[in-house]
Amino acid sequence: MIKPLQPKQLYHGCDIEQLTFATTAQLQPLAETIGQQRVLESIQFGVGMHHEGYNLYVMGSAGLGRHTVVHRELESQVKGAAVPYDWCYTANFQNPHTPHALRLPAGVGRKLQRDMEQLVDDIFNAVQAAFHSDEYRRRAQEINDEFKSLEDAMAEELGGKARQRGIALLHTSTGYTLAPRKEGAILNADEFKALPEDEQERIESEIAVIKDELKSSLSQLPIWQRKMRKQFKELDEEVTSVTVSQLIAELQQSYLDVPGVPDYLAAVKQDVIKNMDQFREQESQDEREFPGRSAEFSRYHINILVDNAETQGAPIVYEDSPTYQNLIGRVEHMARFGTLLTDFTMIKPGALHRANGGYLVLDAEQLLSNPFAWDGLKRALNAREIRIESLERKLSLVNTISLEPQPIPIELKVIIIGSRLLYYMLKAYDPEFGLLFKVAADFAEDMPREGQNDQLYARLIGTLQQREGLRGITPEGVACMIEESARRAENGEKLSLHMGSLTDLIKEAYYWANKAGHEHIGREDVQAAIKAQVRRVDQLREQMHEEILSGTLLISTEGVQLAQVNALSIIQMGDHIFGVPARVSATARMGAGQVIDIEREVEQAGTLHSKGVLIISAYLASRYAKHQPLSVSASLVFEQTYGQIEGDSASAAELCALLSALGDLPIKQSLAITGSINQHGEMQAIGGVCEKIEGFFDICDKRGLTGSEGVIIPVANVRDLMLRRRVIEAVEQGQFNIYAVTHVEQAMELLTSKTAGTPNAEGLYPLDSINGHIQLRLAE
Helix, strand or coil, rough: CCCCCCHHECCCCCCHHHCCCCCCCHCCCCCCCCCCCHHHHHHHHHHCCCCCCCCCCECCCCCCCCHHHHHHHHHHCCCCCCCCEEEEEEECCCCCCCCCCEEECCCCCHHHHHHHHHHHHHHHHHHHHHHCCCCHHHHHHHHHHHHHHHHHHHHHHHHHHHHCCCCEEEEEEEEEEEEEEEEEEECCHHHHHHHHHHHHHHHHHHHHHHHHHHHHHHHCCCHHHHHHHHHHHHHHHHHHHHHHHHHHHHHHHHHCCCCCHHHHHHHHHHHHHCCHHHCCCCCCCCCCCCCHHHHHHHCCCEEEEECCCCCCCCCEEECCCHHHHHCEEEECCEEEEEEEECHHHHEEEEEEHHHCCCEEEEEEEHHCCCHHHHHHHHHHHHHHHCCCHHHHHHHCCCCCCCCCCCCEECEEEEEEEECHHHHHHHHHHHHHHHEEEEEEECCEEEECCCCCCCHHHHHHHHHHHHHHCCCCECHHHHHHHHHHHHCCCCCCCEEEEEHHHHHHHHHHHHHHHHHCCCCEEHHHHHHHHHHHHHCCCCHHHHHHHHHHHHHCCCCCCEEEEEEEEEEEEEEECCCEEEEEEEEEEEEEEECCCCCCEEHHHCCCHHHHHHHHHHHHHHHHHHHHHCCCCCEEEEEEEEECCCCCCCCCCCHHHHHHHHHHHEEEEECCCCEECCECCCCEEEEEEECCCCHHHHHHHHHHHHHHCCCCCEEEHEEEEEEHHHHCCHHHHHHHCCCCCEEEEEEHHHHHHHHHHCCCCCCCCCCCCCCCCHHHHHHHHCCC
């Protein structure tokens, strides 16, 4: 007969004698992450591979410390690495809508920006002084005098001809006019009318002749004026060139070893000469105090896209909002007089720009949930350049003229942190993913409790406590945390590596220690924190247990019943799991070997549950229908369930209920069972074994323990047991029993107090055995 487990098998405690310290404050902090050697090797490999496509995908569940480990490893890698270049955008004076990208050594971008502001200030002041100098005024006067002498000579020649004909040529403010004259005096209108008609006609004809000559002479004036303007322009360009050349030559000399800057300064020189009038305009002193910074001279500004002046080693950039624009960059616009305007100074960088030459860390879920961000990242990595393009133009939603900045080449590593599900989905459905992210770093969920790992885990607890600046933790408190970690790992021989939940437990234990006035964090403080964590989310479990205790949900814990078994199930709400017993019942009748799963028929069962029922059918056929048809039809159901049922951990309970129905074998209601089975009836491990046991124990405990209550679990789950102290005390006192079995027949022996029976040479079982009863009923 199967014997119940001993109390020592129900809890894998921590040996407190191995924790040889007063408090964790005395422990040396860990220098590296424990239990994640595979991840560390993967990260080091991915970072060290400088070939294309060796970006990293770091996978694991939330709370494992993925971001912390990745950041720490990257920081250790970037020490001593070369600082990447500054990147700037400058005006393209020939084609303004395609700004030039300028690569500069780290820190030079700031210097060039300041130098250009100062250069514009100096050019403005120098040009102003040059155009107000005596030399410029003298040469300008010479040009004016030359034009004036030509005009005067023309007027003198024409005036002489007019005098010979008795006509006066008058120069007025509006131009030239002709008037009759007699004996040296100019005639007015009345005097002209007093002249004889023939004289008037003669004078008018003479005036007409002179007028034609005047028109011919005046036609030369635009030619002379154009020539004068050309001379003035040449003079202005000469003066500006002399003034600007000296200033720019000095600046070029200081940037001779920086590729691209001398050529840019040469282009600035030509543009300044071309737009010299802008520097000659006179405005108030306030407006011209800092001309190099004014918007009017913005085309000479330096737009520093990436400034690495203060960067130490390679940059590590974490983008927590990886939208398309936050990754690729954007071109901003400014509204002015109802029109949207932009220029190269409004180009803003993205995370790819800032991480260029270093590492970019992204969250997979955030990246994939932002439209076009994933496509934009892949395009940049494939092309190895960043091309800033607005989504509106990319989607052809607008057709306005905008900037097309010169693409910037990139050389960086992208590290995506996400779940395993997303990794394998991307691997399966995105052909480019495997080409761009060739390195996977898979975080371990737990570590084995072997050797000195308990002591190592204690140092981990000490490291977290010291990092958070909390009170020291006593060895008893550390032991309690280690044991809770094993329970959360659902394996008494392993320790959970979820740093997030462990850190939360330390902080909350500190709260309870502080509230109780304890100098250090002890076991009672850790237990108070664990109890409080459960209580905050435990309302649903309490309500369901109340329904069972009040008789609303029918669960029997005493007596015997035919074809009725208490199954152990769990309900998971977020990260909170609790156990609730459920009644499984079966019926059997004459038929053709069909087993009906009522949950599956009404589409209330998941695929795993349906698979478990099919395995039950296979077991029955294999065991009882080798030499004759299985002449029975049966049905199975979870009583009083109103939601989806999933999993195969109740298949052992379902089979026991079915066997009870087939053999008219009453089942003890004081026992509950959990476990999945295979086609040979072997019991297989299931999850949540501690919560399932405790869920049934709580019901029995509330109704009063008699010593007959207990649960049946697979042997494979014994190592997972980390039960509450109250359950262990009940087992120690003989009030509650936990049985571990390897085969469903062993479970039936416990449930019916009968032996399974051994077949004779003819394949017949003893009549008083479990299989004998079933064999007889099937024969009937």
